[in-house]
Amino acid sequence: MRKKNVLGLLKSPMAYVVTGFLFVISLFVFEYAFAKGTVDRAVLQELAKNSGAPTVNSSSATRNYTPAVRVGLISQADIDDLASRVASLNEEKLQLDNTWRIERNKHDSMMIRIEDSKKTIRLEMDEVLLNNSPRERLDELLGLHELLSKDEKEVAKRVSQIEEKLASHQLLLVQAKRDLDRMKTNYAAQQREQDIQRVQEITRFLDRELRFSEAVSFKCSPSKSLAACLNDYPLDARIQNWVQDHYQAALSEELADQIDQVRLSSDWYTTEVNRNFTEANMNLDGSVSAEVEVRANVVSRKMMACALLKAPADLCETQSVSLIVRSNKYGDQVYINDKPYGSTPLSLILDPGVYNVEVKYQGLTQKRTLTLEDNRHLNFVF
Structure with missing residues (x-):
């Protein structure tokens, strides 16, 4: 049941x-x-x-x-x-x-x-x-x-x-x-x-004194004297081209390891030129042949090294004294004479002088004072 x-x-x-x-x-x-x-x-x-x-x-x-x-x-x-x-x-x-x-x-x-x-x-x-x-x-x-x-x-x-x-x-x-x-x-x-x-390596090669001789030949009026013909000849225009050619050849040889091909502009330098005729002859038909001796003192402009290397122009605008600041931290801040310059690694071109360098990271600060006369490399470790 x-x-x-x-x-x-x-x-x-x-x-x-x-x-x-x-x-x-x-x-x-x-x-x-x-x-x-x-x-x-x-x-x-x-x-x-x-x-x-x-x-x-x-x-x-x-x-x-x-x-x-x-x-x-x-x-x-x-x-x-x-x-x-x-x-x-x-x-x-x-x-x-x-x-x-x-x-x-x-x-x-x-x-x-x-x-x-x-x-x-x-x-x-x-x-x-x-x-x-x-x-x-x-x-x-x-x-x-x-x-x-x-x-x-x-x-x-x-x-x-x-x-x-x-x-x-x-x-x-x-x-x-x-x-x-x-x-x-x-x-x-x-x-x-x-x-x-x-820039610093090639700058020392740029200023130089050139000495060379060139031959010229031209037609002049038979009625003129040889001295008058030489005096009237437009030699200065040709001299500038000669200076540039010789200057370019000299730099090409010395900077071959750093620049593949040197191409100069007359705006990159100034020259002081002395020249005189060392030999001269004039034929009865007015044909003149002469030898010209040239001495040229070439002074480069500040921007020339940067122009040759195709580097940023600001690297040549001031004196070639560099300051490189590094640290072992990411996201730090660099102050030079109380002016912010961003984080490391930092590369600057500065005028010679005394500088107060500070690197700050997460509340910590390290300071150094230096007299900048040559290129300097500072490394901060936190």
């Missing part, structure tokens, strides 16, 4: 209702546990594996990137290589952003479907309790809700993985961009320092 009562109780509508109610409650508990992070991670990993969810492994661009630490001179190839890596990281970030938006939209859509499923189950439970609906319909709804909840957890996991990867990737991208900016700054300072050195 008891056995029949138990079987009858199990087959009663109320048993199905209670079972369905407990199942719904278990789903809510599982969702809450997942939200709080108490669901077993191994279970979620297995679900992700079976569903083909993406992992958080870094791409080749991310794995291969390491912060740029340069020792020695920087080349344009170094900058191009780092710029290429930044572009790769940025492209990968765009792809991750797009994947995240797709998965996020999918998750939001599934959450709406889950909420609708919950409402439908509640309504169906009410109908079952009132005996207005068959139990099979409720069982079907509960089964669909279980599958939908499982799918939602998998999508939520993928969204979380992509967000973690995006956060890590963003840090790498910021680091790479900062390294690229710093490398460009160091490269510009390096180029300026090299230009300063080159």
